[in-house]
Amino acid sequence: MSEIPELGLGTWQNTDREECVNSVKTALNIGYRHIDTAQVYGNEEEVGEGLEKAEVDREDYFLASKVWIDQLDPENVKASTEKSLEKLGVDFIDLMYIHWPAGDYSPQETLKAFKELIHSRDIRSIGVSNFTPEQLEKAMEIAPRHIISNQVEMHPLLQQEELLEKCREHGITLVAYSPLARGEVFNVPELKDIAEKHGVSEAQISLAWLMQKEGVVAIPKASSEKHIRDNYQSLELELDQEDIEKIESIDREERMVDPEFAPW
Numbered sequence: 080m081s082e083i084p085e086l087g088l089g090t091w092q093n094t095d096r097e098e099c100v101n102s103v104k105t106a107l108n109i110g111y112r113h114i115d116t117a118q119v120y121g122n123e124e125e126v127g128e129g130l131e132k133a134e135v136d137r138e139d140y141f142l143a144s145k146v147w148i149d150q151l152d153p154e155n156v157k158a159s160t161e162k163s164l165e166k167l168g169v170d171f172i173d174l175m176y177i178h179w180p181a182g183d184y185s186p187q188e189t190l191k192a193f194k195e196l197i198h199s200r201d202i203r204s205i206g207v208s209n210f211t212p213e214q215l216e217k218a219m220e221i222a223p224r225h226i227i228s229n230q231v232e233m234h235p236l237l238q239q240e241e242l243l244e245k246c247r248e249h250g251i252t253l254v255a256y257s258p259l260a261r262g263e264v265f266n267v268p269e270l271k272d273i274a275e276k277h278g279v280s281e282a283q284i285s286l287a288w289l290m291q292k293e294g295v296v297a298i299p300k301a302s303s304e305k306h307i308r309d310n311y312q313s314l315e316l317e318l319d320q321e322d323i324e325k326i327e328s329i330d331r332e333e334r335m336v337d338p339e340f341a342p343w
């Protein structure tokens with residue numbers, strides 16, 4: 080699968096074995112076609128078991144993982160990706176990200192090693208994550224044909240206009256992580272009003288707002304079947320201009336993910 084499906088399942092902190100296996104299996108069986116994990120989440124085996132148990136062929140879903148910051152020198156890029164493939168139980172990963180531009184990240188060397196993973200057919204495309212517009216610019220000069228996305232935090236409380244513009248300029252997708260602001264969307268009065276108007280959850284409003292934007296994909300994490308189904312319903316929801324303007328008027332800039340090694 081070469082295009083990134085617009086709704087994916089996030090799996091950060093989903094480390095309970097049974098819960099993680101079941102969430103991946105349930106999501107795929109319901110119709111999700113994009114699963115997002117990372118080496119550092121410590122759940123690639125559980126995600127792999129969920130993929131195996133779902134009734135969906137390998138070519139029919141899109142799998143993304145991420146190389147952690149202490150594995151970004153060329154030798155470790157290769158070795159750690161091989162481990163990821165083994166844990167996930169697959170022959171290839173559709174999209175492998177550089178998780179953060181930090182630690183052992185060196186634009187030329189790391190990206191060269193990622194390009195080699197494409198040649199050896201371990202991965203099908205490269206993603207960057209948590210890159211600023213300037214870092215994205217530099218990476219795009221080095222691997223213009225292979226980088227297909229920048230995965231960053233985005234939701235109604237952090238609207239990312241500048242980064243989205245930069246992604247569009249380069250023809251790459253912005254994959255929105257923490258698209259529910261890690262639960263904070265349930266405490267925003269504007270979102271509550273719009274949710275009541277449509278008779279849906281605030282989660283659906285946030286996801287529909289993201290996915291209605293050209294070039295944006297959302298990857299909400301949910302562990303229960305109830306939440307997985309609720310989020311899937313957002314694909315059916317159409318927000319009108321009034322809803323969109325109300326969301327865009329929310330004047331808050333709140334990051335939920337901000338480690339000390341972040342580049343901003």
Ligand SMILES: NC(=O)c1ccc[n+]([C@@H]2O[C@H](COP(=O)([O-])OP(=O)(O)OC[C@H]3O[C@@H](n4cnc5c(N)ncnc54)[C@H](OP(=O)(O)O)[C@@H]3O)[C@@H](O)[C@H]2O)c1
Binds near residue numbers: 116259282
């Ligand atoms: N690249 C990066 O550096 C980076 C950083 C952060 C996240 N990510 C990726 O993005 C994914 C999503 O972000 P996130 O996990 O930070 O947060 P999120 O998706 O914004 O929010 C997840 C939280 O919302 C709850 N939830 C989900 N659907 C719900 C619903 N319909 N109704 C009520 N509550 C609901 C979940 O609860 P339950 O689990 O109980 O269902 C969980 O507590 C991650 O899992 C990960 O794959 C990447």
